[in-house]
Amino acid sequence: MNIQKVIDDVYRFSVNIEDKDYLFEGLWPIPNGISINGYLIKGDKNVIIDLTQDIFNFPREITHQIEESQITIEKIDIIIMNHMEPDHSGWLREFCKKNSKAVIYCSKKAVPLLQAFSSVPPERAVAISDGMVLTVGDYELQFFDTPNIHWPETMMTYERKRKILFSCDAFGSYGRVDENAIFDDQIDGEKHQFFEQESLRYYANIVATFSSFVLKGLEKLKGFDVEVICPSHGIIWRENPAEIIDHYKRYAEYSKGPAELEVAVVWSSMYGNTKQVLNLVIETLCKRDIPVHVFQVPGDEIGYILGSAWKSAGLIFGMPTYEYKMFPPMAHTIEELMVKKVTNKKVFRFGSFGWAGGAQKDFEARTMRSGWDILGHYEWQGTPKESDKATIQRLLEAYCDTLIAFTRQASKK
Numbered sequence: 001m002n003i004q005k006v007i008d009d010v011y012r013f014s015v016n017i018e019d020k021d022y023l024f025e026g027l028w029p030i031p032n033g034i035s036i037n038g039y040l041i042k043g044d045k046n047v048i049i050d051l052t053q054d055i056f057n058f059p060r061e062i063t064h065q066i067e068e069s070q071i072t073i074e075k076i077d078i079i080i081m082n083h084m085e086p087d088h089s090g091w092l093r094e095f096c097k098k099n100s101k102a103v104i105y106c107s108k109k110a111v112p113l114l115q116a117f118s119s120v121p122p123e124r125a126v127a128i129s130d131g132m133v134l135t136v137g138d139y140e141l142q143f144f145d146t147p148n149i150h151w152p153e154t155m156m157t158y159e160r161k162r163k164i165l166f167s168c169d170a171f172g173s174y175g176r177v178d179e180n181a182i183f184d185d186q187i188d189g190e191k192h193q194f195f196e197q198e199s200l201r202y203y204a205n206i207v208a209t210f211s212s213f214v215l216k217g218l219e220k221l222k223g224f225d226v227e228v229i230c231p232s233h234g235i236i237w238r239e240n241p242a243e244i245i246d247h248y249k250r251y252a253e254y255s256k257g258p259a260e261l262e263v264a265v266v267w268s269s270m271y272g273n274t275k276q277v278l279n280l281v282i283e284t285l286c287k288r289d290i291p292v293h294v295f296q297v298p299g300d301e302i303g304y305i306l307g308s309a310w311k312s313a314g315l316i317f318g319m320p321t322y323e324y325k326m327f328p329p330m331a332h333t334i335e336e337l338m339v340k341k342v343t344n345k346k347v348f349r350f351g352s353f354g355w356a357g358g359a360q361k362d363f364e365a366r367t368m369r370s371g372w373d374i375l376g377h378y379e380w381q382g383t384p385k386e387s388d389k390a391t392i393q394r395l396l397e398a399y400c401d402t403l404i405a406f407t408r409q410a411s412k413k
């Protein structure tokens with residue numbers, strides 16, 4: 001990949017994680033890849049905003065890209081670290097060995113992390129205060145704290161003259177970025193949809209837990225006229241930055257009220273007895289024109305389940321009893337949904353048991369503090385009878401009525 005000009009003396013350097021087996025954060029599958037971007041502002045003093053991860057040949061690759069702009073690593077005067085997560089700071093340790101003079105601007109909370117993650121002594125850091133402006137040549141760089149988007153120390157950098165927001169993880173997305181299509185105006189409608197889906201999954205996997213902070217951050221942003229958004233993952237938004245801001249607002253607001261009129265159905269079955277009602281569940285929802293997304297556990301990836309569950313106002317779980325509790329892989333999935341604060345959902349559960357059950361009690365205990373409204377459940381012994389299916393259908397009809405009313409009430413607001 002080559003270094004790319006963003007505007008004037010602002011350049012983007014970037015790498016894509018292409019390895020299909022790589023798990024982002026050691027956890028999330030990214031079959032479509034992810035880009036890690038940083039930015040260079042050339043001038044009498046050279047500035048870098050965010051670095052890259054120290055994996056594969058990324059530092060070498062970025063060094064080449066920076067050198068394409070006739071600058072060497074030793075000539076960088078200022079490094080702005082918006083965020084200390086290793087996907088952006090991993091290279092800092094080696095970078096600072098090669099360049100012993102660059103001053104590092106970061107938030108107050110990032111200073112001890114510089115030492116802990118990259119062995120950078122605090123003397124090399126300038127801790128910013130919220131709203132502080134650093135003038136470098138013709139560039140006015142303003143810093144503001146945006147805690148917990150994504151870590152507590154995260155900040156953003158805003159270039160006041162050109163109205164560029166260097167947002168780091170915020171407004172980011174999964175998905176590799178092609179070298180010849182790095183801006184929102186260089187991609188077609190299909191690719192926009194691709195990045196919308198990839199940004200939703202990225203949000204649900206990485207950012208969702210901190211949605212209240214995202215809403216606070218968006219409030220703070222209202223005071224800024226933003227013409228270009230340069231995130232550290234995904235494409236640059238210069239034609240219509242409002243598009244990605246609106247997506248993020250919508251994703252964050254799913255944590256407060258009804259999400260979309262869609263249902264994520266997550267099911268498990270050891271011997272097929274629970275599975276026998278799955279089609280009935282799907283058909284009942286489809287007849288009511290409710291989009292359904294079906295996931296099997298284990299098998300389907302939690303990263304995808306989370307993306308769908310975050311966006312759906314309804315969740316339906318099907319799983320049998322296993323040793324007096326719910327089937328363990330489903331317990332793990334539900335635990336993950338709790339960690340990511342998937343909340344405000346209309347929920348239904350079904351499943352088979354052998355003798356005395358236990359899954360429902362376990363399910364209720366585990367989801368007690370979820371903010372889920374469990375509208376109904378149905379369990380049966382062994383194989384489902386026609387009467388069991390009829391009851392499930394009746395309960396699901398009522399479930400759909402409530403779900404539809406719930407989402408309608410939101411769209412009226």
Ligand SMILES: Cc1cc2nc3c(=O)[nH]c(=O)nc-3n(C[C@H](O)[C@H](O)[C@H](O)COP(=O)(O)O)c2cc1C
Pocket residue numbers: 268269270271272273274275319320321322323324325352353354355356357358381382383
């Ligand atoms: C390893 C194992 C543990 C089980 N533990 C329980 C249990 O504690 N209580 C119960 O009522 N049934 C228990 N069952 C019975 C299953 O819940 C029952 O076979 C059910 O029909 C399985 O549904 P499935 O075909 O959808 O997997 C257990 C079954 C297995 C294989």
Ligand SMILES: [Fe+2]
Pocket residue numbers: 083085150151169
């Ligand atoms: Fe991060």
Ligand SMILES: [Fe+2]
Pocket residue numbers: 085087088168169232233
């Ligand atoms: Fe990141």
